[in-house]
Amino acid sequence: MFFAQPWMLLGLTALVIPIIIHLLNRRRYEIIDWGAMQFLQISKVTRRRLFLEELLLMLLRMGLIGLLVLALAGFFTSFDWLARLQPRPNRDVVLIFDGSSSMNYTGGGKTPQDAAKEWAADFVHDLTPGDAVAVFQARQQVVPVLAEPSRDLIRLVPQAVHDIVRPGGGCDLPAAVQSANAVLGKSERSERDIIVLTDGQRFGWSDPAAMQRWEQLARQLGAGKPHGASGPPPRLWVVNVDPHRDPDPPNWSLPPLRVNRPVVPVGREVTFHTDLTIHGQNAYTPPYSLSLEVDGELVRRLEPPRASALAKGKIPLTFTHRFVNEGSHLVSLVLEPDAPGAVSRDTVPDDNRQDFAVEVTPTLPVLIVDGDADPAPKRRGAWSLRDALAPQGDATPAVKARVVSIKDFDATLLTGGMDAERPRVLILCNAAALSKPQDEAVEQFLADGGGVLTTLGGRVDKDEYNRQLFREGHGWLPAKLVSIEGDENRPTDAARPAAVSATHPALELFRNDPLGGLSDARFSRWWKTDVSAKDAAGERVATLKSPTADYSFLVERRYKSGRVLLCAVALDSSWGTNLTDLPAFVPLAHELVYYLAGARSAEFNLQPGQPIRYRLTSNAPPDGFRLQPPFGEEKPLGISQPSPGVIPARVTSPPRPTLVCDETRETGVYRLKTPDSRVAYYVVQSDPRESDLTASTDEERDRVAKVLPMQYQNDRDTILAARNPGEQRQEWWWVLLLGLVGLLCGEVWMTRRMLKAR
Amino acid sequence: MPSTLQFDPTSLAKYGRLALVARNAVEGFLTGVHKSPYKGFSVEFAEHRQYYHGDEIRHIDWRAFGKTDRYYIKEYEEETNLKAHLLVDASGSMKYQGKHGSKFHYAQYIAASLSYLMLHQRDAVGLATHDTKIRQIIPPKANSKHLLRVLNALQETEPGGETGLAPLWHQLAGQFKRRGLVVILSDCFEEVGPLLRALRHFRFRRHEVLLFHILAPEEIDFPFKKWTQFRDLEISGNKMLVDPQRLRRDYQQNFQKFCNDLRNACGQAQVDYHLMRTDEPVDKALGIYLTKRQRRR
Secondary structure (H helix, E strand, C coil): CEECCHHHHHHHHHHHHHHHHHHHHHHCCEEEEECCHHHCCCCHHHHHHHHHHHHHHHHHHHHHHHHHHHHHCCEEECCHHHHHHCCCCCEEEEEEEECCHHHHCCCCCCCHHHHHHHHHHHHHHHCCCCCEEEEEEECCCEEEEEEEEECCCCCHHHHHHHCCCCCCCCCCHHHHHHHHHHHHHCCCCCEEEEEEEECCECCCCCCHHHHHHHHHHHHHHHHHCCCCCCCCCCEEEEEECCCCCCCCCCEEECCCCEECCCEEECCCEEEEEEEEEEECCCCCCCCCEEEEEECCEEEEEECCCCCCCCECCEEEEEEEEECCCCEEEEEEEEEECCCCCCCCCCCCHHHHEEEEEEEEECCEEEEEEECCCCCCHHHCCCHHHHHHHCCCCCCCCCEEEEEEECCCCCCHHHHCCCHHHCCCEEEEECCCCCCHHHHHHHHHHHHCCCEEEEECCCCCCHHHHHHHHHHHHCCCCCCEEEEEEECCCCHHHCEEECCCCCCCHHHHHHCCCCCCCHHHCCECEEEEEECCCCCCCCEEEEEEECCCCEEEEEEEEEECCEEEEEECCCCCCHHHCCHHHCCCHHHHHHHHHHHHHHHHHCCCEECCCCCEEEECCCCCCCCCCEEECCCCCCEEEECCCCCCCCEECEEECCCCCEEEECCCCCCEEEEEECCCCCEEEEEECCCHHHHCCCECCHHHHHHHHHHCCCEECCCHHHHHHCCCHHHHCEECHHHHHHHHHHHHHHHHHHHHHHHHHC | CCCCCCCCHHHHHHHCCCCCCCCCCCCCCCCCCCEEEEEECCCEEEEEEECCCCCCHHHECHHHHHHHCCCEEEEEEEECCCEEEEEEECCHHHHCEECCEEHHHHHHHHHHHHHHHHHHCCCEEEEEEECCCEEEEEEEECCCCHHHHHHHHHHHCCCCCCCCHHHHHHHHHHHCCCCCEEEEEECCCCCHHHHHHHHHHHHHCCCEEEEEEEECHHHHHCCCCCCEEEEECCCCCCEEEECHHHHHHHHHHHHHHHHHHHHHHHHHCCCEEEEEECCCCHHHHHHHHHHHHHHCC
């Protein structure tokens, strides 16, 4: 026997109140000299009756106080046999469906997704009236299928379970558990369950990233107590709907495509990279087919790699393509591991296709701002860059370069004119400093998704750069300028670009550096920048090696929607460098420019939940836009009011009117149709790690359960029968209150009876 | 006890023409308003009747003869004297003082009023005060100076002591040789059986007995609400702490039974029983009683 509020038992001292009142009444009596004493003599029976009535009334009043105190103290018992007699209290349940593509595993008959739906339907069927169920799908973002717990177990909840869409991409189960916790935190019920229906895959559950997420969630739940201050936290159940799956089943997959130039010139060859990823198999035999599709049309069948050995389960795959038309295009690579009718080597077909959206442009507008105030154009240092990007005499240059003096540089050069003529890349060549309007124009340009290449030379005013452009890491300049290093008179101490790590897309071309390549460049002088400082916002992506030390060659920073590259040299012939004479100079200039122009192209290949952004050409209301998601029908975008059959969207104005749609939870291809019937492709890419179907080991599962208390339980009846330890106890306050009412009635009856007898 | 007897003779003036009529005619020799069964030639003219042979000539109304030329004999109602004995209970229980004064005071008023009235009508009045024993006894006399003696005796009496009515009444019944009117003023807080025998003793001696049962309203209604310690007025140290509200029903049952028994006993003994509440004015109570007596005449 226990009490929820033991301190209330102090109220039991009030039990003496009726006794004290009785005694006080007896002490505070009147004295009357009386003659008719013999009539006060009553019989023993009457005297006993009166005494018993007095005693009973006093006991009743003491009982009233006692019951009230016990009820307020929250008297309860914890008898198991009583708990078994009690009906199961109603509960609130959140069902979380693993929405990753591994739930489409086909190696075990029905898919885990179908098994999860079946399990959930049976579970809902077995719930008692009054129970409430919410349904979530854990994709790379949490999809609330039935956001609030519903008691409609006949229609609404089964319909929500039935309506869960086909899994795809990765999943964030900790986020789903967190959302479920938040939902149940609003519940007043003590019985609350979160049931995760998953397939036991290691990735997304017990891989290092997921463990980090679990730990983060455990900290949040421990600190914030989102499950409510009262009552125990919700029970967390993990149901493996595919418990008999092979621990490492065979699976072929394609990781996302990579391209060296996100912005592709018309008619130029573009190289795409990916891998054939093979799980659960030790030997490689070429797949049945590999197909390249552009804009949904088969272009050609690719020759499968002939490698004989698997390196970490991957076979590199490269292919090229030339786009003949400008605009948005969709490149798709489709893998068929097995011939029709052959023994399946692939158990998850969803990851056998990769899509990639590219922007094909006829020419790339580039604005070169020369810091040289010399009026003679030929002597301008920026001329070499201009020649490299758009050689005179080239009738169809890939880059349309325009050179202006620093004095003539203003915001209209970046924002004026037609959209196609607006520069995508700005190159600041060895400018001494920028005025404040010029600096603001650059910031605006970056916010609009532009790319900026800043080259440093002898004219650069270090203090102005650090004060105005770097601003202790708050400006757009990637690194703080320290000093000019090197000596033109000591060519032996010249610095040269270090071997490129090739991880950076802009320098991938120089990975296998041929003779006359970038590594042959010599720089007798260069700027030293500080990327290790605490306030440094940029990252070194290329290195200059001098005989004494390493320096940053290129420092990159993402600023707002744009990209900035800071080059430690002027990229011209000043300071006696041989770079402009090397064959690598022209490719380097092109690679840097196309890389910077690709800042905006990242908007076409998205992560789940990352919004679709489409730049509008005018401020007019964007009517007539339609969007076709990966699954489902094409629907119009609704700007003003959300309504059925319309996909919600919005318009953001600065720096340029942009149509934004946040409905990108599904992985796959989104086709945005403009009013003039053009199509813009957007690809929400899936997580390639999802293709690894390796199951979590018991040890890994236990590790997760230690981080966040949970129970691995596949038996539905066990989950249904579970109760919180706190619910094993029987609350008696209501019985006590009933008794209190009964005693009160008894007291009133007895008092009235005694009054009547007077 | 007030210093002077609160007896207002004027309050009785209105009853001067009322007659205290005994239920049965008692013979006496003092002329009063009491009707004698014998018509004679005393003081008060009753009627004329025709003269018959043998009547004494001195009884002929010559004035009537002069007017009517016929002989009429004047007949008179012969008034008798009444010996009244006032027995006033001065036991401790009579000392109970409710809102309207003590029962003993009330008895004093009644006794004084009756004495005055009776002496005014030339009846002889005697007084006996007692508790368990006779404190003072004044033989009945009819002279006007006797009133002062009676009143002085009443005034000097202090109530106290235990009640012992029945033996004392037996004793007095033996002492009152000549039949008369015995007026008892008491609360009669004693067992009814012995009282009945004592009353019957009076009746055996052919006394007319009036019993004024004097009670305080509080004794009848028992209106007390708070816890109360009742201290016995007669026996020192006898006290009882009770919740009056709880006890009221039983008390009233006991008390009512006692009153009924006493009333019945009086009926059996042919004793005039009259309950006198101390909240009733004395003169009113006497008036009601005398009026009632007159109607029964």
